[in-house]
Structure formats: C-alpha cells, structure tokens
Amino acid sequence: MNIPKSRNITWSHSDIKRSDREQRNGHKGAILWFTGLSGSGKSTLAKRVEKALFARGCQVYVLDGDNIRFGLNRDLGFSPEDRTENIRRIGEVAKLMMDAGMITLTAFISPYRRDRDANRELVPEGDFLEIFCKCDLAECERRDPKGLYKKARAGEIPQFTGISAPYEEPLNPELVVATDEHSPDECVQLVLDELVRRGIVPAEVAAPRD
Amino acid sequence: MNIPKSRNITWSHSDIKRSDREQRNGHKGAILWFTGLSGSGKSTLAKRVEKALFARGCQVYVLDGDNIRFGLNRDLGFSPEDRTENIRRIGEVAKLMMDAGMITLTAFISPYRRDRDANRELVPEGDFLEIFCKCDLAECERRDPKGLYKKARAGEIPQFTGISAPYEEPLNPELVVATDEHSPDECVQLVLDELVRRGIVPAEVAAPRD
Numbered sequence: 001m002n003i004p005k006s007r008n009i010t011w012s013h014s015d016i017k018r019s020d021r022e023q024r025n026g027h028k029g030a031i032l033w034f035t036g037l038s039g040s041g042k043s044t045l046a047k048r049v050e051k052a053l054f055a056r057g058c059q060v061y062v063l064d065g066d067n068i069r070f071g072l073n074r075d076l077g078f079s080p081e082d083r084t085e086n087i088r089r090i091g092e093v094a095k096l097m098m099d100a101g102m103i104t105l106t107a108f109i110s111p112y113r114r115d116r117d118a119n120r121e122l123v124p125e126g127d128f129l130e131i132f133c134k135c136d137l138a139e140c141e142r143r144d145p146k147g148l149y150k151k152a153r154a155g156e157i158p159q160f161t162g163i164s165a166p167y168e169e170p171l172n173p174e175l176v177v178a179t180d181e182h183s184p185d186e187c188v189q190l191v192l193d194e195l196v197r198r199g200i201v202p203a204e205v206a207a208p209r210d
Numbered sequence: 211m212n213i214p215k216s217r218n219i220t221w222s223h224s225d226i227k228r229s230d231r232e233q234r235n236g237h238k239g240a241i242l243w244f245t246g247l248s249g250s251g252k253s254t255l256a257k258r259v260e261k262a263l264f265a266r267g268c269q270v271y272v273l274d275g276d277n278i279r280f281g282l283n284r285d286l287g288f289s290p291e292d293r294t295e296n297i298r299r300i301g302e303v304a305k306l307m308m309d310a311g312m313i314t315l316t317a318f319i320s321p322y323r324r325d326r327d328a329n330r331e332l333v334p335e336g337d338f339l340e341i342f343c344k345c346d347l348a349e350c351e352r353r354d355p356k357g358l359y360k361k362a363r364a365g366e367i368p369q370f371t372g373i374s375a376p377y378e379e380p381l382n383p384e385l386v387v388a389t390d391e392h393s394p395d396e397c398v399q400l401v402l403d404e405l406v407r408r409g410i411v412p413a414e415v416a417a418p419r420d
Contacts (some may be wrong), residue, residue: 015257016264024267047225054226057234059269061310071332072302092282093303100271100312122281 021101025059027201029098031091031123032105032191035116035170036133037162038148039140041179041187042107045133048188050105058201061097063090064107078159084115091119098127103200111161113168126198129174131191137162139180174198231311235269237411239308241301241333242315242401245326245380246343247372248358249350251389251397255343256317258398263313268411271307273300274317288369294325301329308337313410321371323378336408339384341401347372349390384408 022028032049034042046062053060069076073089076082087110097104110116120128140162141149152160159165170176175194177187195201232238242259244252256272263270279286283299286292297320307314320326330338350372351359362370369375380386385404387397405411 015261016270020264051225054230059311060226061306063306067306071305072299089282089299093306095281096271096273096277096303097307097310100307100310101269102310 018099018101025101027058027103028199029101029127030103030195030198030200031094031098031119031128032103032131032195033094033110033116033119033128034105034107034131034133035110035173036135036179037137037140037167038109038160039143039145040133040135041184042109042133044184045177045179045187045191046105046107048184049191052188052192053103053201056201056204058103059101060103060105062105062107063094063097065109068093068108078165080112080159084112087112087115087119091122094119095122098123103195109161109167111165111167113171116170129194129198130170130172131175131177131194132170132173134176134178135180228309228311235311237268237313238409239311239337240313240405240408240410241304241308241329241338242313242341243304243320243326243329243338244315244317244341244343245320245383246345246389247347247350247377248319248370249353249355250343250345251394252317252319252343254394255387255389255397255401256315258394259401260315262398262402263411266411266414268313269311270313270315272315272317273304273307275319278303278318288375290322290369290375294322297322297325297329301332304329305332308333313405319371319377321375321377323381326380339404339408340380340382341385341387341404342380342383344386344388345390 018029032046034046036042043064046064050060050062068090072093073086076086087108090106090108094104094106116130120130144150148157148160149163151157152163161167175190177190179187182190192201196203228239242256244256246252253274256274260270260272278296278300282303283296286296297318300316300318304314304316326340330340354360358367358370359373361367362373371377385400387400389397392400402411406413
C-alpha cells in the first residue's frame with residue numbers, strides 16, 4: 001500500500017521547511033477537514049472561517065467539492081471507487097498546501113470513514129482536524145440549497161449521500177459543529193476557538209471582532 | 211473536453227479573492243513551469259529560486275516529481291498516458307496554489323509539449339511561465355545525479371526520457387536557462403529578473419544580495 005508505483009524516485013526535501021514558513025506566517029499549517037451531509041453547511045462554514053482567518057492575517061485556503069471537481073478531479077464521478085479517489089487526491093493536495101504553510105480547509109461530504117482516516121494518516125498527529133458539520137438529514141433536505149435533495153428524491157441523482165448512498169458519521173472528530181443549533185457566527189467562533197486551543201493560531205487571532 | 215464528468219456541481223467563489231491574497235503578500239501568484247531533461251537542473255534551480263524568493267518575503271512553493279510521485283500521483287507510472295495524467299494533475303494543483311496567492315514552481319521533465327500547453331491553458335494569460343532548463347543530453351548524462359542514465363543505458367529503466375522516450379523542447383518558452391552555460395547563481399538571477407520584468411515580484415525582490 002505504501003509503495004509508489006514509480007521506481008527510481010527519491011524523496012528530496014526543500015531547503016525551506018514548513019517550520020520556516022509557519023514562523024513567518026505567525027501560525028501553524030493545518031488541515032481542517034469539514035465533513036457532513038450535503039446542505040449541512042460545510043462549504044459555507046469553511047468559507048466563513050477562511051474569511052475570518054484571512055482578516056486576521058493568516059495564510060488560509062478552502063478546497064471544496066465544487067472547485068476541485070471542475071479541475072483536479074474532473075475525471076471522477078460519484079461511484080464508491082471514484083469517491084474514494086476523489087478524497088484521496090484532496091487529502092494529498094491539502095497535505096501539500098499545509099506543507100506550504102497554509103491552514104487548508106476542505107469542504108467535502110467525504111462520506112466514508114476509511115477515506116477520511118486515510119487522509120488523517122497522511123500527516124503528523126495533530127495536523128488533521130476532522131470537523132463534523134452535524135445537521136439532521138431532514139434539516140439538510142429542508143435547506144436543499146442546490147435543489148439536489150429534490151432531484152435525488154425524484155430519482156434523478158443516483159448514489160446521493162443520505163438518500164441512496166451512505167454517510168458514515170465520524171467516530172472521534174476533533175470538533176463537532178451542530179450547524180442546525182448554532183448561528184453561523186457561533187459556528188465560526190467554535191472553529192477559531194479550537195484552533196487556539198490546539199496552538200494552531202495565536203489567541204489574539206480568535207478574539208471576537210466586529 | 212471541458213465538461214467535468216460529475217453533474218450537479220456548481221462553481222462557487224471564495225469571498226477571498228486571489229487579488230486580496232496578492233495584495234497582502236506583496237507579489238503576484240504565478241506558475242513557474244520548469245521543464246527539461248533529467249539532470250538538466252530543474253529541481254535544483256527551482257529550489258534555489260524558492261530559497262531566494264522566500265528570503266525576500268515571498269509566498270513560494272516547489273512541486274517536484276519526487277514529492278508528487280510519493281503522494282498525489284503514487285498511482286501513476288511512466289507510460290505516455292500516465293505521464294500525461296501526472297502532468298495534468300500537477301497543473302491543477304499548481305493552479306490551486308497560485309489561486310492561494312503563491313508563486314508555485316514545478317520541476318518535472320514534462321516531456322510532451324501538448325501536456326505543458328494544456329496546463330498553460332488552465333490559467334489566465336501571463337500566469338504560466340514555461341522555463342526551459344536547456345542542457346545537452348551528453349552533459350545531463352555526464353552529471354547523472356541519480357545514476358538514472360546509467361541504468362537507462364543498461365536497459366534497466368524503460369521509457370527513459372532522452373534515451374528511450376522523447377523529449378519535446380518548448381517552442382516558445384517564457385525563459386530559457388542554459389544550465390550548462392551559467393553558474394547556479396546566474397541561473398537564479400535570470401529567473402528573478404524575468405519575474406520582475408513581468409511584474410510578478412517588485413524590483414527590490416530581485417536585487418542581488420549576499
């Protein structure tokens with residue numbers, strides 16, 4: 001499993017280390033892996049956290065299903081195998097961006113526990129924060145921001161997570177954000193507080209602002 | 211060709227624009243696509259440029275064949291199809307990192323002209339700089355830093371670029387760096403000067419230093 005297909009390659013380290021980048025940026029790199037049902041607010045929350053961190057001077061970037069699927073993973077569909085490969089590649093990209101010093105937020109349904117766990121294994125302990133955007137299916141379906149549940153119920157979208165494909169809830173996520181219980185601002189603050197608690201960003205970064 | 215396999219996806223823009231990131235970083239994002247034979251000095255030059263730009267305060271990162279092939283592209287070998295997919299994915303990752311505000315350097319043989327051109331097409335005009343590391347095959351083979359030419363001549367590595375697989379030289383690269391004619395420091399300066407000339411970094415960034 002851990003042997004690349006290619007032979008005759010060697011790992012070469014850059015002269016610039018991740019720690020050099022982190023020192024300059026004033027915060028650590030990390031992967032914030034948002035997971036949850038369609039409509040649970042992953043992408044919205046990730047973008048609000050990005051905005052808050054950027055406003056506070058952090059190097060931060062969001063990878064999300066929509067922009068990744070138009071580019072890197074345009075060759076992949078929604079079969080179980082393709083979903084797994086989708087999540088694998090995103091984990092690798094997030095790892096590279098973290099190595100580049102960024103707080104990298106990913107907002108994908110990522111329904112399979114083993115796929116999320118595999119990405120957690122890619123990076124050192126503590127660098128991967130699984131953030132479960134917890135929201136009742138009924139509420140997700142009520143929100144239905146993209147009209148996808150309606151289509152799925154009508155049988156127009158096969159393998160739709162929560163309807164005709166499984167979602168495996170995280171067993172030990174670093175953070176649970178109940179997006180149907182908190183306001184958007186509260187959800188952002190929960191994430192920022194967790195980043196401070198873990199020493200990823202300094203405390204002043206997470207202080208509430210107008 | 212331009213239709214992703216997935217349906218029911220929409221492109222969503224982040225609130226934080228690339229221009230916001232560039233303004234903060236004090237330089238533009240860009241892709242510096244180093245191409246050339248094995249042993250032509252791509253990776254060495256890219257890392258020296260990275261070091262120089264980092265020392266001058268830039269957000270900069272090197273993607274190279276060695277670290278990509280242990281991660282994102284570990285499922286790919288060296289067949290023509292796999293080489294093309296290898297380069298396609300790297301182009302997409304470089305685009306994401308550029309969008310995150312970084313000067314992204316890629317150091318891959320990338321032997322096929324159409325693969326490099328496809329990556330150029332991914333991004334707006336002027337954002338993709340093809341940098342041809344020009345070096346005679348005989349000199350690359352003399353250097354043979356990883357002992358690969360020796361193995362290739364012995365028939366131990368199939369499809370080795372320059373020996374048993376083609377290398378298509380760039381027709382209109384943004385920059386040619388003859389690594390067999392200039393010192394390493396001169397090569398770095400050529401790249402820095404080009405970045406200034408194109409307005410990617412401010413002039414003071416490229417000023418020679420001790």
